[in-house]
Amino acid sequence: MKRSRTRTAARLSRMLLIIAAAGVLPVACVVRVAEPVYVPPPAPAYVPPPAPADEAPPADVVSADEAPPPLPVYDQPPCPSDGYLWTPGYWAWAPGGYYWVPGTWVQPPGFGLLWTPAYWGFVGGAYVFHAGYWGPHVGFYGGINYGFGYVGVGFAGGRWVGNSFAYNRSVTNINVTVVHNTYNETVVNNVTINKVSYNGGAGGTAAVPTPQERQAMQEPHVAPTALQQQHVQQAAHNPALFARANGGHPAIAATPRPGAFQAPGAVASRGTSPALIQQQRQQQGVSQQSHPRSAYTANRPQGQQPAKNLKPKQKPKPKPKSQPPV
Numbered sequence: 001m002k003r004s005r006t007r008t009a010a011r012l013s014r015m016l017l018i019i020a021a022a023g024v025l026p027v028a029c030v031v032r033v034a035e036p037v038y039v040p041p042p043a044p045a046y047v048p049p050p051a052p053a054d055e056a057p058p059a060d061v062v063s064a065d066e067a068p069p070p071l072p073v074y075d076q077p078p079c080p081s082d083g084y085l086w087t088p089g090y091w092a093w094a095p096g097g098y099y100w101v102p103g104t105w106v107q108p109p110g111f112g113l114l115w116t117p118a119y120w121g122f123v124g125g126a127y128v129f130h131a132g133y134w135g136p137h138v139g140f141y142g143g144i145n146y147g148f149g150y151v152g153v154g155f156a157g158g159r160w161v162g163n164s165f166a167y168n169r170s171v172t173n174i175n176v177t178v179v180h181n182t183y184n185e186t187v188v189n190n191v192t193i194n195k196v197s198y199n200g201g202a203g204g205t206a207a208v209p210t211p212q213e214r215q216a217m218q219e220p221h222v223a224p225t226a227l228q229q230q231h232v233q234q235a236a237h238n239p240a241l242f243a244r245a246n247g248g249h250p251a252i253a254a255t256p257r258p259g260a261f262q263a264p265g266a267v268a269s270r271g272t273s274p275a276l277i278q279q280q281r282q283q284q285g286v287s288q289q290s291h292p293r294s295a296y297t298a299n300r301p302q303g304q305q306p307a308k309n310l311k312p313k314q315k316p317k318p319k320p321k322s323q324p325p326v
Helices: 002-022 211-217 226-236 274-283 295-299
Strands: 085-087 090-094 097-101 103-106 114-116 119-123 126-130 133-135 158-161 164-168
Touching: 085 114, 090 226, 097 226, 103 226
Parallel strands: none
Antiparallel strands: 085 103, 090 097, 114 133, 119 126, 158 164
């Protein structure tokens, strides 16, 4: 038995040696260990670093290489009715250059909302436009003194009292026969002296957001209303409102309502020559009489006409009495 096992083992050894010499092994005897395949970890999402102050603005941001003109000086049209809020005029940019968007009275998109005006800021060698918006509080608007309650920080032209807006008559043009919810509160520096229309850079305002303004900037915002957007579009298609045509003195500086460029309550900027005013208004099909400029006409109650210089009526002379025949 032993001899038989020994012979069998010897035969197997010889067979294995022969197979090994031939370079072939039984399939059952082959054990392959797969090498680990290196899989690199996924790359983290790229988060661009914050743009430094001297970096150019993104391509989709409205910017210009030249500073906007100074703000024109103009009288505020009277508030047309309860519920309207004042939105200051500003310089906007188009391929043809800067054009003036007249200030106007606007109905807000909801109760309790206030308007933060647009402004230009100098960033990375360019003047970048920051659009206006509606929100529960007034945010940062570059420290630009637009007047009429927008003295550079916040808004002093009125406040919400429940669902009604109360107007401060000391800084806004309110006709008390039309608007009844008013108060009178003195505002320091309510007369615009510095007419600079941009923040930062050479000659611009040096204002930075206050903590309250930073908080307001983080609040939910509401975009300009459809009427406000139409107002801007009308201004962009009006050649007379471009600075290169009016020299920074638009003949339509403010309107009583959005898009009411031909309304009787529209006013021109101060310092505009009468010839230029007439020329610009003729382009709009508006006669000069339809745009009163005096402070009296701007504050006259609606429907009240100025007194005409009439001559007193003369009584007819009595006819001479006929004499009886002789």
